[in-house]
Amino acid sequence: MNVLAIFKVAGRALFRNKVRSLLTMLGIIIGVAAVIVTVSIGVGAQQSVSAQINGLGSNLLIILPGSVTQGGARTGSGGASTLTPADGLALAKLPHVAAVSPQVNARAQVIANGSNWATSISGVAPSYTFIRTWPLSSGLFFSDTDIAASAKVCVLGQTVVDNLWPDGSSPVGKTLLIRNVPFTIIGVLKARGQSATGQDQDDTVLIPFSSALERLTGGTTIGTLLVSADDTSTIALVQSEVTQLLEQRHRITASQPDDFTVRNLQDIANAASATAAVMEYLLAGVAAVSLVVGGIGIMNIMLVSVTERTREIGLRIAVGARSLTILMQFLIEAVLLSSAGGAIGIALGALGSIGVAVFGGWPMVIPPAAVFVAFAFSALTGIFFGYYPASQAAKMNPIEALRFE
């Protein structure tokens, strides 16, 4: 008697008891669906978190001037005036650097539309919108020509617009006085909300960095350089290249401390994905427990089923079934139940994942590996927990089995 014939016998036996078969599968169905949904939640959340972190800036490195010591007092990080726009131009030529923008910061009172507002002014380059992945909601951003000409143009954050034009009219084309210098408003940034540290990112006015140096800070050095690497994988490489180049440009020997610092947002990203990974492990643990419980459910029902079908087993032995054949039949029944349960569970899990993704507002991701592992595990559950009941069936004494009431 071949295995295919046993498969058919097992399949028919399950089909004869549709309701019981379905109830037996229920544990596995729920277990597998839970695995799929939790893994999907984990991956989706992770992607959502990393998307938010990318929002801070795409593969961003922040370069700050170092500290200086003046009369015995050290100024702290950013106190030195060592970074120049030329440094920025040099860095932009490095391989794997996608974009560089200086950032010159100042605070100033701005006046427009018959009212005024104190805000932070940032002098930046046109690449700033790319580096911070921060698009405009209306108007245009300033160009390289504006930088070269130190043009008096500005782009406003939404908070500034809301405070100076509370009626909601568009400020584009109007004039803004920054320290009594008139700047033409050419664009408005898309509202971005709070930063990770609770600052209102929209309370800002962006102007060309050349204009900021000329008209606001009156110097030649810049406060910060923002560097964007061309890929997440090259951030570390770019960081070391940037460090080397700046050391070379600033003529810093190996024995001297650097007069600048390079900061990397990757650490924050790593911490966030580590958190997501821990969540995923936790959820996967819960899912694994529910699979084991599902397996025990199969074992229980199979044991009951073997007892209930004692006479059937006795008859099968009497008409010439070998004990291995009986063992195989019941084992195959268990595996068919658990793998069918696994398949249904995967389908339900996929549906659940779609629901959760819509609710959570992140992309629906079901890793194929999770589907494969869940299915393989459910089939294994059938073998593991089906073996004991099957061996009970195979060991049955046919005489007692046939007399069983």
Place this chain on the structure above:
Amino acid sequence: MSTRPPVVRVEKLTKIYTVGEQKVLALDQIDLTLEAGEFVAVMGPSGSGKSTLMHLVGFLDRPTAGTYLFEGTNVNDFSSDDLADLRCQHLGFVFQSYNLLSRTNAIENVELPMIYAGVPEGERKKRALEALDAVGLTAVADHQPNQLSGGQQQRVAIARALVNDPSLILADEPTGALDTKSSDDVMRLFRELNEQRGITVFLVTHEPDVARNAKRIVTFRDGHIVSDEPVGQAVIR
């Protein structure tokens, strides 16, 4: 006929059951021969050892002592798989309680022994229908057990027993759950199978009316054979 070995030959067959600390002597050195084509009824009160003998003859149990030659072959040392194959190829069982698979139609019930004999699917169905025809149940071949009367169910069971073309059919109280009319039908069927196909029938019963259908009656008491004689004309009448 004389060249064929007896279908069953047991010598000094003994079976001792251990129930708790008590040993029960169910069969005490039985000698018995069933020639091919015989129709033997075994009678006796319950506990006399007749069922035990049937289980031993049907390879469902092993003797404590003694020899069993099946068609001339000593089966004492056969493995349980060998015995399963013997049951499959050479024996047919009929039980008092029919033992049909529920929610399974007559054809599939009759097909069951052929599945274990490795008969291909197409041929199984053909032979199952032939067997059902032989017991006169063609009309209800697709009925499930709960749609059949007791007599019909037992005839399905007989079809199942003869479908692998056995040399010996073992029937354990086959009429015990049937009314007189169905009982007569079933016994007529056994006589036909015995006379027309030459199948050896070994019948266990405690009803003398049923036993009278056989050609030979063996009576048991307390694990011993107390009488073994052909069914006489006077008894049949």
